[in-house]
Amino acid sequence: MKRIFIITIAFTWFCCLNGQAQTSIFPQGKLTAANFTGKVWVQPLVPRDSVFNLVAGAVTFSPGARSYWHTHNAGQILMVLDGTGYTQEKGKPIRVIHKGEVITCPPNVEHWHGALPGSSMVQLSLNTYADKGVVKWLRPVTDAEYNGSTTNK
Numbered sequence: 001m002k003r004i005f006i007i008t009i010a011f012t013w014f015c016c017l018n019g020q021a022q023t024s025i026f027p028q029g030k031l032t033a034a035n036f037t038g039k040v041w042v043q044p045l046v047p048r049d050s051v052f053n054l055v056a057g058a059v060t061f062s063p064g065a066r067s068y069w070h071t072h073n074a075g076q077i078l079m080v081l082d083g084t085g086y087t088q089e090k091g092k093p094i095r096v097i098h099k100g101e102v103i104t105c106p107p108n109v110e111h112w113h114g115a116l117p118g119s120s121m122v123q124l125s126l127n128t129y130a131d132k133g134v135v136k137w138l139r140p141v142t143d144a145e146y147n148g149s150t151t152n153k
Helices: 002-016
Strands: 030-032 040-046 054-061 076-089 092-097 102-105 113-114 120-128
Touching: 054 076, 113 120
Parallel strands: none
Antiparallel strands: 030 040, 040 054, 054 120, 076 092, 076 102, 076 113, 076 120
């Protein structure tokens, strides 16, 4: 019940911005090289604990930056706060994502996400049921994969 409350509050906050989200809402965070290609900053917002069982963070991708392929045992919810990016599930075409979109990543499905070559992207990342594990990092997204065909341009 508490997880649903936190997700509802986060989603309500996100929707109430009416397109006014800016990268300055959260601190940019720490520049992180592990499990990412390009410049990516991660700002933890809700650490793992036994009360809420949720991990949340803001992730800022510089233009062209992206995560490695990865999975989440309990899935993941992404809210694009600013910019434009890509996301892709294994075996599916790349999808362009925009400021204001909410993306759900199903449990145990390999995927990646990041910014377009000409745009930065800021996302709010919500990982529920953190006791099941938050993320399993796999391999880097190759340049060929990143530059593959896209849908929804």
